[in-house]
Structure formats: structure tokens, C-alpha cells
Amino acid sequence: MQTQDIKIIFFSFVILIFIGTSLLLLPFSHTTDLGVVDAIFTATSAVCVTGLIVKDTASDFTLFGQAVILTLIQIGGIGYMSAVTFIAVMRGKRLSYRDRLILKESLNYPGVSGIFRFLKIVFASIIIIESIGTLILTLRFWVDMPFLEALWYGFFHAISAFNNAGFSLFSTNLMEYHNDFVINVTIPLLIIIGGLGYIVVLELYNYKRKSLTRLSTHTKIVLWTSAVMILAGMAIVLSLEWNNPASLGDKGVIEKIASAWFVSVNYRTAGFNTLDFSTLNDSSLFFGTIFMMSGGSPGGTAGGIKTTVIALALIGVWFTLRGQNNPHIFRRSLAPYQINKAYAIIFIASFYVLISTVILNESEKLHFVRTLFETCSAFATVGISTGNGGVLSYSALFSDVGKFNIIFLMLMGRIGVFAFTVVIVGKAVQTRIKYAQAKVIL
Secondary structure, X not given: OOHHHHHHHHHHHXXXXXXXXXXHOOHHHEOXXXXXXXXXXXXXXXXXXXXXXXXXXXXXXXXXHHHHHHHHXXXXXXXXXXXXXXXXXXXXXXXXXXXXXXXXXXXXXXXXXXXXHHHHHHHHHHHHHHHHHHHHHHHHHOOOOOHHHHHHHHHHHHHHHHOOOOOOOOOOOOHHHOOOHHHHHHHHHHHHHHHHOHHHHHHHHHHHOOOOOOOOHHHHHHHHHHHHHHHHHHHHHHHHHOOOOOOOOOOOHHHHHHHHHHHHHHOOOOOOOOOOHHHOOHHHHHHHXXXXXXXXXXXXXXXXXXHHHHHHHHHHHHXXXXXOXXXXXXXXEOOHHHHHHHHHHHHHHHHHHHHHHHHHHHXXXXXXXXXXXXXXXXXXXXXXXXXXXXXXXXXXXOOHHHHHHHHXXXXXXXXXXXXXXXXXXXXXXXXXXXXXXOOOOO
């Protein structure tokens, strides 16, 4: 991982945010007053596919403004460098080895061999999946609105869901569809597919076609961890909110399960909601921060610490407790460096989030648990929020300094906490010196 390559990816996101901010500030992009900070916040939330809003996407932006937001979501979801490289390849331009390395980092691809073919497959998959999602959602929305409006709503929500963005053209997000079967199935499936990562989706496709005889350890870890976390999230939401009259208490059994399923999937860095999160008790919100921080999987549209990092850390803890020094899973050994890196990512991410939460809590003087929830939502690029008492995110209550804190976290979460730290402090210089081993009592 070259520091210079990571910096190029980082500044590509910054440039995209700047362009998006400039477009959103145009008079014909918004219908109400839009300050510079709110424009930067909105552009960052879109580019980082988060979904936190300080302006109502449905009413505060014109059709052009909404199109700008959607474009930022799409480019931010696949990665600016990936989009630029794809256009260059389609125009027949030959790219240098350095360009391939940058693309490799952008896509979280394991090597440079075959990366152009992989990129083309990624774009084809995006078009196919988003088109299917658009078709299904358009047909559903057509029941409630004229066809052209339904087409726009279907297109917007399909892209927003697949890219794990959570932006909605409904002021109350998807709460009016809380009991709708089509919405409760289509939106979560788009989120899950986008959050698994392109490498996993491609591998599953090849495995189904019998062109692959065995799934990689990476794919198995991603699938198992994602499934366990979704089911665990559902179980915790149901157990803590089952009798809460403000959230699930007054709903039927099927509706409770559907709501818990939707909440748990969206904890995986999406941001749509069919439930008012301000009605959840503090225990639910606290557990929600853990699931949000865990995030999605590498190489996809999701943010957060990542499922593979959580899995490797838990595996490392398990084998340490058993007194074994050869951690393995699915009959494959795991390198100690990978497990140590997982520990480091969790520690660094927790440090950033806790420091940001304390700063926000002291500067904004708001509810601590809700501030923590908003901070984790921003860092994990989730977009779920307890709200400002209206249709906006909790961040709308923050001062400009507080909003910039959230902007910083969203950008960090999208780039990746390890990569972001490398940009800030630089990569450690390799040394051949090895000191005598010390004995420390634990």
C-alpha cells in the first residue's frame, strides 16, 4: 500500500466533494436557502454514500439538485478513481502500472493482474443490479404516483440502496412503506448485495456457474459474518423493543419482524428507515452503534470497520483464550499480521469515534447516546439518525463546527480508517533492526 496512492484516492474524493458543493450552491439546485456548510455536508454525505441530511432532499432541492446528489452517490459508491479509469479504458487509453496500483487500492482488489477485466465486470454488474432494482421499485411506486414520477423515484432509490447511501425522495424516508412487502424485500436486498463487495458477488456468480470449484476464505468469512450480524441485529431489536409502545409495541408479530429485519440490514451502512429511531430506547441505540461500527464488507459500497476485520479480531481472541497460536478458519491459517491489523483498525476507529463524540458532546451539549449514535452513523457511512425532531438528521442540530466534525468522520469512514491514518501520519519506515524480545506480564 503506497502512501502516495492513498493520498491520490483521498484527494479525488475531496475534489469530488468540492465539485458537488459548487453544483448544489447554484441557484437552480435548491428551493430554500442553502448555506455553504450545509452544501458541503450534503455533498460529503452523498459522495461518502452516508445519507445523513441537514436539508430535506425531497423539498429543499430541485430536480437538478436531486440529480446532482444522485450522481455524487453513484460516483462515490464505485469510487472516483474507478469511474475515471473505466472511462479511460473505454476510450482505449493505456494506463501505466502506477495507475493500475491506484485502481487496485480504490477497488480493494488483491492484485493488478486482470484488474481491467474485473472493473468492466463491476460496471456491468452495477448496471444490471440497479436496473432490476429500478424496475421493481418503479412498478411499486407507480401504484401511488404518475409513471414518470414513479420512474424517477424508483431509479433514485435503487441507486441509493445499492450504494448503501440511504438518501430518499420521501421527507419521512420510507416510513410510510413500513408494512410494504416489496419495499421490505427489494431495498434490503439491494443494500446487502452492494455491501457484500464486488469481489464476493463475482465469486458467487462464478461459483454458481460452476466455473469456480471453491469459495475463497474471504468470501466465506464475509457471508457468514454478514448473516450472523443481520440475524443478531434483528434479535436485539426485537428483544429490546418488543414491548416499547413508541416503536414496535403496538405492531403485529409479522410487522415487528419486518421492521427489525429492515433496521438490522440498514445498520450495515445503508441509512433507510421504516421506523422512527427517535422512539428507540437508549439500550437499542447503544447496540445499534456496535452494529453500525462493524459496517459492511471490503471492496463494496459499504463503510465502517468492515465485517472481515470484526471476524479476524474475534477469531484472534478465540484462539488466544484457548492458548493456541495458530489461528485458522475454514481449514485455512490466518497470518498473525492480519489479525494484529484487525486489532489496530478497531482500536484506531474506536479512538476517532470516541474523541469525536466527546468533542461534540462538550461543544453541542446534546443527548450523549444520540450524539454517539450520530457519530457512529457518520463514521460507518450509515446515515441512520435519531432525527432533529423533524425530517432531518440529528446533525441538523449541530453548529457549523459540529457539522464539520461529522463531515470529517464521513470522509474518514469512506476512505477507510487505516488508509486515512496513513494519509495523516504517513506510513511507517521499514527497518531491518530487530531488538531482543522482552517479557511483559499481562
